Amino acid sequence: xxxxxxxxxxxxxxxxxxxxxxxxxxxxxxxxxxxxxxxxxxxxxxxxxxxxxxxxxxxxxxxxxxxxxxxxxxxxxxxxxxxxxxxxxxxxxxxxxxxxxxxxxxxxxxxxxxxxxxxxxxxxxxxxxxxxxxxxxxxxxxxxxxxxxxxxxxxxxxxxxxxxxxxxxxxxxxxxxxxxxxxxxxxxxxxxxxxxxxxxxxxxxxxxxxxxxxxxxxxxxxxxxxxxxxxxxxxxxxxxxxxxxxxxxxxxxxxxxxxxxxxxxxxxxxxxxxxxxxxxxxxxxxxxxxxxxxxxxxxxxxxxxxxxxxxxxxxxxxxxxxxxxxxxxxxxxxxxxxxxxxxxxxxxxxxxxxxxxxxxxxxxxxxxxxxxxxxxxxxxxxxxxxxxxxxxxxxxxxxxxxxxxxxxxxxxxxxxxxxxxxxxxxx
Amino acid sequence: xxxxxxxxxxxxxxxxxxxxxxxxxxxxxxxxxxxxxxxxxxxxxxxxxxxxxxxxxxxxxxxxxxxxxxxxxxxxxxxxxxxxxxxxxxxxxxxxxxxxxxxxxxxxxxxxxxxxxxxxxxxxxxxxxxxxxxxxxxxxxxxxxxxxxxxxxxxxxxxxxxxxxxxxxxxxxxxxxxxxxxxxxxxxxxxxxxxxxxx
Numbered sequence: 001x002x003x004x005x006x007x008x009x010x011x012x013x014x015x016x017x018x019x020x021x022x023x024x025x026x027x028x029x030x031x032x033x034x035x036x037x038x039x040x041x042x043x044x045x046x047x048x049x050x051x052x053x054x055x056x057x058x059x060x061x062x063x064x065x066x067x068x069x070x071x072x073x074x075x076x077x078x079x080x081x082x083x084x085x086x087x088x089x090x091x092x093x094x095x096x097x098x099x100x101x102x103x104x105x106x107x108x109x110x111x112x113x114x115x116x117x118x119x120x121x122x123x124x125x126x127x128x129x130x131x132x133x134x135x136x137x138x139x140x141x142x143x144x145x146x147x148x149x150x151x152x153x154x155x156x157x158x159x160x161x162x163x164x165x166x167x168x169x170x171x172x173x174x175x176x177x178x179x180x181x182x183x184x185x186x187x188x189x190x191x192x193x194x195x196x197x198x199x200x201x202x203x204x205x206x207x208x209x210x211x212x213x214x215x216x217x218x219x220x221x222x223x224x225x226x227x228x229x230x231x232x233x234x235x236x237x238x239x240x241x242x243x244x245x246x247x248x249x250x251x252x253x254x255x256x257x258x259x260x261x262x263x264x265x266x267x268x269x270x271x272x273x274x275x276x277x278x279x280x281x282x283x284x285x286x287x288x289x290x291x292x293x294x295x296x297x298x299x300x301x302x303x304x305x306x307x308x309x310x311x312x313x314x315x316x317x318x319x320x321x322x323x324x325x326x327x328x329x330x331x332x333x334x335x336x337x338x339x340x341x342x343x344x345x346x347x348x349x350x351x352x353x354x355x356x357x358x359x360x361x362x363x364x365x366x367x368x369x370x371x372x373x374x375x376x377x378x379x380x381x382x383x384x385x386x387x388x389x390x391x392x393x394x395x396x397x398x399x400x401x402x403x404x405x406x407x408x409x410x411x412x413x414x415x416x417x418x419x420x421x422x423x424x425x426x427x
Numbered sequence: 428x429x430x431x432x433x434x435x436x437x438x439x440x441x442x443x444x445x446x447x448x449x450x451x452x453x454x455x456x457x458x459x460x461x462x463x464x465x466x467x468x469x470x471x472x473x474x475x476x477x478x479x480x481x482x483x484x485x486x487x488x489x490x491x492x493x494x495x496x497x498x499x500x501x502x503x504x505x506x507x508x509x510x511x512x513x514x515x516x517x518x519x520x521x522x523x524x525x526x527x528x529x530x531x532x533x534x535x536x537x538x539x540x541x542x543x544x545x546x547x548x549x550x551x552x553x554x555x556x557x558x559x560x561x562x563x564x565x566x567x568x569x570x571x572x573x574x575x576x577x578x579x580x581x582x583x584x585x586x587x588x589x590x591x592x593x594x595x596x597x598x599x600x601x602x603x604x605x606x607x608x609x610x611x612x613x614x615x616x617x618x619x620x621x622x623x624x625x626x
Contacts, residue, residue, distance in 0.1 A: 027465070027573070030465060031464065052462065052463060053463075053568060060561065060564075145488060145557070146557055146558065146561075147481065147484045147485040147558075147559075147560045148481055148482075148485050148560070150558070150564065151477055151481050151560050151563070151564035152481075154561065154565065154567075155477060155564055155568075158462075158568055158571065162460075162462030163460055163462055163471075165462075166461075166462060167460075
């Protein structure tokens with residue numbers, strides 16, 4: 001094992017370690033996707049977004065180490081230690097410093113979210129990513145002059161981590177091992193994405209190992225490396241193909257904490273435990289308001305992902321510790337809205353959704369200021385303002401309200417033109 | 428002279444120029460993305476444009492520093508001429524392709540090759556050719572990660588490489604940088620390490 005004093009003297013990864021930690025910490029602090037819900041998985045994933053450039057740093061430093069061995073003709077020279085041991089000695093400090101850099105970012109995100117422990121699956125994935133980048137960079141340094149290997153290591157790892165997520169199909173990003181789109185409070189990290197990225201990382205490591213220490217015949221080395229990489233890529237694609245942009249699955253509903261009060265049950269995630277009583281009170285008030293306004297209100301409200309919520313329950317997400325009472329009423333009103341229709345050329349009934357949202361919020365007890373802020377403004381394309389519709393519904397009979405809600409829900413699913421009088425309030 | 432051309436790997440540099448120009452002719456070269464929330468929007472052409480400066484840096488790093496230090500010919504100036512020719516040809520060809528509507532990001536790539544050469548020449552006195560090639564890559568990475576400006580279409584002042592190809596100020600800064608790089612190259616020689624060339 002290389003001595004620390006020697007390592008600090010000769011390894012760039014140590015020269016730039018402190019500036020890298022400071023930069024990564026600062027970058028994490030300006031990350032706009034603030035993990036305000038105190039969810040460790042989301043906060044850890046936000047921290048791993050720094051992999052986009054820490055990966056480049058790691059690969060470039062590893063390329064330098066490979067280049068040193070290449071320039072000194074040490075890699076191919078007879079040696080007591082195996083090539084694997086030599087590579088391990090050169091790469092262990094690189095991986096450790098890069099990992100500490102990402103951990104600094106994760107720590108910053110955890111502090112911002114006000115929570116303690118990170119998600120270990122994401123840290124393990126990050127470690128494997130960094131090992132793959134360092135091995136690939138090391139191989140580039142051994143095979144190419146540093147003048148080429150250095151820029152190549154920086155640019156290739158950056159393109160892999162930052163540009164692949166920007167291209168179609170969206171699920172390609174789940175092969176990169178960086179899961180910055182994970183996770184809302186009702187979601188958990190998808191094991192498929194974790195396994196696919198791990199396979200691709202192992203493919204990169206295997207291909208790099210074959211290139212620098214494979215069969216003597218160059219064609220066999222290159223062919224073997226290509227086959228390894230292609231095999232890993234295909235396996236990864238088979239696992240994540242068809243997923244959405246987010247590497248998520250619904251979170252385990254067994255973690256929900258439910259309370260029943262006055263016939264109304266509300267289930268919240270443990271991260272919202274401190275506000276559960278307040279949420280239950282608001283939900284009860286809103287439900288009573290809806291019943292008075294002749295709106296069919298469910299008796300079960302849950303924060304579970306809509307895809308796993310029990311039938312008949314209202315799935316809502318109370319995102320953000322800074323939510324006001326009006327924000328919570330708004331979230332409940334949004335939860336009542338019909339699902340978006342699957343229209344080939346886009347839905348045409350958006351105005352009905354706006355009117356319904358305003359009506360559910362108003363009937364649920366949103367303050368006049370909140371209504372003006374969230375639903376005020378002119379109606380689109382000559383349609384009446386949502387708050388005008390709300391006033392008309394307040395003055396209407398129960399039968400008129402029910403008929404209007406039924407028609408509005410029907411319009412909200414429209415994919416083609418529909419007659420205007422469908423969403424006007426009339427007896 | 429032929430030995431110098433051979434050592435500098437001129438065929439590889441010509442190959443890099445050809446590769447860059449062919450890449451620019453592909454529609455994907457104009458694809459732009461904002462890879463980081465705090466970063467600038469970068470065209471793929473900015474990455475493609477690295478090839479020629481890196482090839483030049485590689486070629487110039489192949490020379491034997493001990494041998495060339497006692498050469499009767501001004502190898503130092505030959506290297507600068509080679510860099511200027513390779514980057515100049517790429518720049519002019521990319522601009523011509525833009526004019527002919529063959530490469531939408533031609534002017535962006537043309538400016539980028541000049542910027543990268545400017546940074547390499549500035550870094551040369553401190554680090555030599557071998558390490559100088561990493562400086563443009565670090566600059567590109569910095570622009571992509573934290574080079575965002577007031578909005579998605581306007582990069583920070585120092586990330587002019589991400590500006591529109593017709594942005595006059597960015598071209599002026601590019602010329603100034605290139606001039607400073609040439610000045611630094613001509614006035615300060617790097618310390619010789621005594622190690623063999625890295626080929």
